[in-house]
Amino acid sequence: MAYIKRIIIVALLMLNQATVLKAEDGHALWLRNHSAIKVNISSTVRSATVDLAIAELRNGWLGKENMTIKLNLTKNPSIKRDGFQLEETAINARTELGLLYGTYELLRRQYLNLPQRNVISNPSYSRRILNHWDNLDGSIERGYAGSSIFWGNTANGLNITNQDREKWKAYARANASIGINGAVLNNVNASAKILSPAYLEKVKAIAESLRPYGIKTYLSVNFSSPVLIGKLKKADPLDPLVKQWWKDKAAEIYKLIPDFGGFLVKANSEGQPGPQDYGRTHVDGANMLADALAPFNGIVMWRAFVYNPSPEDRTKQAYKEFLPLDGAFKKNVILQVKNGPLDFQPREPFSPLFGAMSDTPVMPEFQITQEYLGASRQLVFLSTLWEECLNSDTYKNGKGSTVAACTDGSLSKTDFTAIAGVANIGNDVNWTGHTFAQANWYAFGRLAWNNKLESKTIAEEWLKQTFLDDKEKKTDANFIKTIQEIMLDSREAAVDYMMPLGLHHIFAEGHHYGPAPWFSNDKIRPDWTSVYYHKADTAGIGFDRTRSGSDAVDQYHEPLSSTFNSLSSCPEIYLLWFHHVPWSYRLKNGRDLWTELCIRYDHGVQQVRSFQKNWDKIKGSIDSERFAEVQSKLRTQSRDAQIWKDACLLYFQQFSRREIPFEIERPVHDLQSLKELTKSRDYE
Amino acid sequence: MAYIKRIIIVALLMLNQATVLKAEDGHALWLRNHSAIKVNISSTVRSATVDLAIAELRNGWLGKENMTIKLNLTKNPSIKRDGFQLEETAINARTELGLLYGTYELLRRQYLNLPQRNVISNPSYSRRILNHWDNLDGSIERGYAGSSIFWGNTANGLNITNQDREKWKAYARANASIGINGAVLNNVNASAKILSPAYLEKVKAIAESLRPYGIKTYLSVNFSSPVLIGKLKKADPLDPLVKQWWKDKAAEIYKLIPDFGGFLVKANSEGQPGPQDYGRTHVDGANMLADALAPFNGIVMWRAFVYNPSPEDRTKQAYKEFLPLDGAFKKNVILQVKNGPLDFQPREPFSPLFGAMSDTPVMPEFQITQEYLGASRQLVFLSTLWEECLNSDTYKNGKGSTVAACTDGSLSKTDFTAIAGVANIGNDVNWTGHTFAQANWYAFGRLAWNNKLESKTIAEEWLKQTFLDDKEKKTDANFIKTIQEIMLDSREAAVDYMMPLGLHHIFAEGHHYGPAPWFSNDKIRPDWTSVYYHKADTAGIGFDRTRSGSDAVDQYHEPLSSTFNSLSSCPEIYLLWFHHVPWSYRLKNGRDLWTELCIRYDHGVQQVRSFQKNWDKIKGSIDSERFAEVQSKLRTQSRDAQIWKDACLLYFQQFSRREIPFEIERPVHDLQSLKELTKSRDYE
Incomplete structure (x- = not known):
């Protein structure tokens, strides 16, 4: 009996440890522990910073077993500031901090299966x-x-x-x-x-x-x-x-x-x-x-x-x-x-x-x-x-x-x-x-x-380091591709469901979370209100910053100032930033402004829904804790994107006096209730 | 000046009257005033009830001008109880109340452009x-x-x-x-x-x-x-x-x-x-x-x-x-x-x-x-x-x-x-x-x-009387067809987003408005909880009322009792009413039960969205007051249908342990927050 009891206790201990090891609370960021391979390190210099580099190499080495890697201070003129050079068996830098940076880059490259030979990397900014x-x-x-x-x-x-x-x-x-x-x-x-x-x-x-x-x-x-x-x-x-x-x-x-x-x-x-x-x-x-x-x-x-x-x-x-x-x-x-x-x-x-x-x-x-x-x-x-x-x-x-x-x-x-x-x-x-x-x-x-x-490189680096933790998973190309796409599309989606076509600062007062294009208050300065920025009226919408308006365009060098100044050449992503545009104005895709605005807002909502779907599809590729957290937050984002769309379209519709095009989903909120709802950041 | 002033006052009075006339608050129900044509009425009998019939005819007559219509009490054996017979120039009934009922039917037929000759109508119930x-x-x-x-x-x-x-x-x-x-x-x-x-x-x-x-x-x-x-x-x-x-x-x-x-x-x-x-x-x-x-x-x-x-x-x-x-x-x-x-x-x-x-x-x-x-x-x-x-x-x-x-x-x-x-x-x-x-x-x-x-007849009658008020609009076939379709589809949509496939009584406690399939409470009788009715577990879902279960099927006459008793012959609309069905059970369309449940819930949501779209499309066919009221309520219904879908799918998923099929939209709420939200009937 005592024997069996011991087995049970051992099993329970193992179970407990397994649970602890698996729990992904996100605290480790992109520096999650993984089993390292033995490595020998030689350094001509020692300091608190170099000691950190050595410790990181010991804990994270994924190169050849028992290899020796050298940390060298050098005066190589190709290396600037705290930059570094990676070689097959050495990290070279002008400064001790450069050695530490080189260490992190080396380990990242090992983890991501990227080549490390003759990489020279210098910082863009001091x-x-x-x-x-x-x-x-x-x-x-x-x-x-x-x-x-x-x-x-x-x-x-x-x-x-x-x-x-x-x-x-x-x-x-x-x-x-x-x-x-x-x-x-x-x-x-x-x-x-x-x-x-x-x-x-x-x-x-x-x-x-x-x-x-x-x-x-x-x-x-x-x-x-x-x-x-x-x-x-x-x-x-x-x-x-x-x-x-x-x-x-x-x-x-x-x-x-x-x-x-x-x-x-x-x-x-x-x-x-x-x-x-x-x-x-x-x-x-x-x-x-x-x-x-x-x-x-x-x-x-x-x-x-x-x-x-x-x-x-x-x-x-x-x-x-x-x-x-x-x-x-x-x-x-x-x-x-x-x-x-x-x-x-x-x-x-x-x-x-x-x-x-x-x-x-x-x-x-x-x-x-x-x-x-x-x-x-x-x-x-x-x-x-x-x-x-x-x-x-x-x-x-x-x-x-x-x-x-x-x-x-x-x-x-x-x-x-x-x-x-x-x-x-x-x-x-x-x-x-x-x-x-x-x-x-x-x-x-x-x-x-x-x-x-490039952002796509950064996204891939981050995703692999943050979520994938063994050889097998590191090659989970489907997970990387799917979620990288979400990341790369996510800002444009937010622009679409919040403020497409150059709209800006139509946020709720104070918390800046939800929409309040209606926000106006005689008691505060006009440039702290939303109506100051969108200037919607029955003629159109947008802030006229052309030469006939505030002339902000002329703070830019040519040819930009003229490009921005002209309605026909202004990039449409900045349209309502620089122009007050008639609702009937035809965009390059042939749609009138009101229709395009509606379709953009709706597209933002659809994008978030597609993020939800794609996230759900990678279930099992990563730990259940962070999967559930992100799944839950995408649900919130989906509801909130809908609130943005409904609030902005119903509000602006009062000026455009046009129907919301029937190819998109109808609003599911009323304007008045949204005005109440968005006063607090805590919608739910 | 006094002359102009008078014109303005008259104009304002007319405007005011026009507003009053146009305001549609719904109080008139399906009996809205419309301009009547002059009619002569002769009656062999007078009483409070017959006087009402006469007044209604005078106020609502849409037949030939100056025609004479007779109200006759008769012993015609084809007329039962308070039924009546309509003729070209007469309403015949056994009772005075029958004359009043005949009057309403006659006026309805005139309004709806239906024939009135030799109509005999008797009530189904006393x-x-x-x-x-x-x-x-x-x-x-x-x-x-x-x-x-x-x-x-x-x-x-x-x-x-x-x-x-x-x-x-x-x-x-x-x-x-x-x-x-x-x-x-x-x-x-x-x-x-x-x-x-x-x-x-x-x-x-x-x-x-x-x-x-x-x-x-x-x-x-x-x-x-x-x-x-x-x-x-x-x-x-x-x-x-x-x-x-x-x-x-x-x-x-x-x-x-x-x-x-x-x-x-x-x-x-x-x-x-x-x-x-x-x-x-x-x-x-x-x-x-x-x-x-x-x-x-x-x-x-x-x-x-x-x-x-x-x-x-x-x-x-x-x-x-x-x-x-x-x-x-x-x-x-x-x-x-x-x-x-x-x-x-x-x-x-x-x-x-x-x-x-x-x-x-x-x-x-x-x-x-x-x-x-x-x-x-x-x-x-x-x-x-x-x-x-x-x-x-x-x-x-x-x-x-x-x-x-x-x-x-x-x-x-x-x-x-x-x-x-x-x-x-x-x-x-x-x-x-x-x-x-x-x-x-x-x-x-x-x-x-x-x-x-038939419901389709009732819907059409009601729609025309309730919303259309002149000759032109009475022939607004598009409005009638579109909204009649919404009405006829609406109950099935509610079944889909609330309780498809025979599910029942999974409402929130007390208010019975929103979903609470999780509702269970040891302190009250089991048949006042939701779990009593759906009996979801990892094997399946539904209340077994077959002969191996509660045997409720045998309260029905044959062949119904055997039809209901057998999983394969039980109509699928009653499936989970009579059977505890495995999640993997194949329905007649080839889908497994879990997938079909998900698709039904989602279909309910999509249906309400289509109601919204179709309602928006008939804008202008009816008064703006009731248009806006129904538009707003359909928005609420759309949000609430989504809450039903999310609550039920996320709750039942805990038992089915299957993915929500990727062809449908993901939930946008979390189960826990829905449990809080639906405690009160006032979601918003």
Whole structure:
């Protein structure tokens, strides 16, 4: 009997272990454990970073058994910055961090069965930075994956546990594996408290966890900090006391964090304080901070996201504000510019600032967190959106002056280049809420490293690493092909069910999740309402930004400005962005505008339904946990796409006064009930 | 200036009148005003009822101008009961009420452009009765169109206003126009108070309003009334004091209402008191009341809807209870039997009691109010359901012994026949909540008058009278054809998206609106749960009522009992009613049961979407008010059909363990959220 009992206990233990091993909670991201093969490693240099590279090689080696791989520091001029060279038996780099990056690339290639011989890879941007919009109380602005991993997790928000350090280490490792080398730890709508000694102590601790992985720490600063936490009466950037306060603060920071990266500043934007409060310019403000940081090689990332409650078209304002300041900034100042001239919409043309500045470095700001793209409920792979922006031709120096070339130093021959992504990371077990939101984090890192990568490659890499875990499954071509297609189609589907044909910013107030094309409020500035942007009336729909309208088209170089200006040559994906178009206007496919709008919205809904179907078809190819999670979220997305379609078509129909074409499905909601429903983000 | 001012005022007045004339609130039902042609009427008899006939002819005549039409009382033996004969220039009838019925039929035929020469029409049933489940506080059990038109509208519920009398008159007129001649004014779950002097005074007033239209008044009585409002200690039907109490009460009623119709009784059913409380039988109870009413020619309608918390299959219990009592009832007692053996489900086989009783009259009880068929939110035309029941062959006296024949006197050669419909009428302006619910009231009346009418005829009649109002529109064949098709398909669609293939009673608890196939509760009797009825398990689904199961099949005459008993011969519409069927069972179309179930549910959803599309296509054919109302309700129905499909497929999938076939759309809800959602009837 005792014998049998023992067998049962052993069996139960095994069962339990099997369950634990199989549970896929998404916490491992694209770095899931797999059984490694024995490898010998020799290195001419040792450091915390190189030790990490060695450990990763030991844990993840899938090459020849008992092979010896060398880690070499080299001065090979083909290798730039923290780039690296992979050889059959060696990783070569100029820096220790380059060795770590080379390690991750080598292991990725082994896992994906890609060749590794003579691969040289250099980063497109020097600084590849995540912006965390984390508040010091632990909440995250536009965060959909739980509370902050940095702040507020304990009563005073400053106590540090081993669990914190483990999380920060895992976070740093994930970032390093895709080449991210910087993190702004707090919200751009910054609390001045971040610069107080107590908080700086915590920043120091975080920086220590991130440092071995090559992640530099940055902070968002409140321009009024000298008043708010100092003892000064004002924060005027030309005031000597203010200058000194910032110099002292910089010294204090660098004493704690010698490799501190610098400041990110949102000034005179959406109510944040700034130099204009004292009659000074953005240049005055940025340069004052730059002077304080320069002795320590720190930088200032000054956000160009500014607009005033003026009658001027909001999308024109950043350009008008900053173009006159070109060349006046200190050498360690870089302008941080959102991909589009408005605000992270499902689709915008690129910001004209990318092609405008000649003597001021400009860095793109992408939004990884899905503020306007379905939060963590909807599967929307953003890589294609960023790819579209990076590949957009500004014509700054004639054809081929892409946004990528304007920002990665190709055109300006500078090495002071950077790119930022607003993080989608929180305390959720799987970091990002939606499993597929991990792909957006991954894609941002990969594009920041190599801005010529194609989204389809990124999707395939991510899918294989994230879902497939043995030789057999790695070759599950059907799974990869099916889900890669969903990912690549997902952003266009979202554009279709939310805002096709160049529509923009018709979101519900506040939560920015559902539709509210009807949103209008006399008590707030017009450019915070939806009707400001779509301008629907019985004649037509769209924002006239042509030369007869707001003339935003002329912020672009020729031939773009004329192309956008003319209704017939304007790309139809930007039609209602640049034109107020009659409902009866014939599109290139022969349909009138109203019919096309209806068909686009419906197509978006049908696309999500097809995603559902294709997802269901791959059941069994992956673990049941993440299968069920994504299946459930696609159901939500399907309902929400329907809500978008119904809300927009029923609302706009009041102006078009035309029938919804009978080839598409009818709305299943009433306009009035949708107005109620979408007030809260929690539809269900 | 004064002249212009006057013109403006006149114009505004005309505009206002036009608006009033055009506003279609549905209150006029199928009796909408239209401009009449002058007619002369001669009548050999005058009475309140004949005066109504004359007024209707004057207001609605569409025949030759200045023609003379005669109203004649006749003894023509081809005319039965309150039937009538239409001639070119006369309406002939045996009774004054027959003249009124002939008038409505004549006007209907003129309106519908049907021939009127030598039409003879006799009612299928002597008593054509609405059962109002109205409580004395004004609420209505299973009512979805506002509060009671009889009770509770004022503080004490007994005050009577002119508005009340106008409403009762309009109600009586609508009923008379379709041949209804009786109304039970209060809920079968009856308050004893209805028999108190104060309430009887109000019943008298209502009866006075209904009488000219030939509507007899009936009341539901509580079997314990002698205890509850008398001074007796018990209500034992064999107790002389109890007998006397009822005799006295009957005399009191008839003194107030000389043409009072009689009592409807729900006894020993779902907690109501009854003779079994004293060890007596249904016969003892019914006969005691029958004796009290007999001197005044009153009748007792004794409901057969009884079942006990016993292990016996609930659907078998009424038959088992009443068959042994056949022939023992007094001559003025009639058994009121619901169409199916369970409870007004979207589809049931007919109740075996219709074919069982030889010496006891039986009357069908249909439910007009949509307790289990979408309340007043869903467009479900019930005429096809009732037609299916009436045409079902019981084989009582061999082939051709339809439910209609078993109940309308064709088989038994009795004139004591009746039919009841549970009303869907309330204080809503349009009487029934949903405009198309008016069609169910209409169809019940028409079928009660002529149980051989086809639903397609009834739908066409109703549509033309309800929506089309001039010569041009009366010939709008496209509108009629399109919407008639929706109506005729609507019940089958509801069966598909709610309970296809013989599934039954998987509704949410209480409100009976949405799905809850998961509903189970140890604290209540099993036959009030859903799992009792579907019995889904990993082997299959359905209630085994074959000879190896509950043997309910043997309550039917041969060949039905054997047909139902065999899986291969059982009609597939009743499959899961009679059989527990393996998931892999092949249906006649070659599909396995699980696949067919999925496809049926999805088909129901697609059907509602097609109703939406077809409804939208007839925009402009009818008034905008009712167009918008129905459009909005079809949207709700579409969402709710989807909820039904998703809930049932996701729930049953847990047992079938099979994939939802990929040819249908995926669910867009999660099971867990649906369980929460459907707890309340108010999804939105």
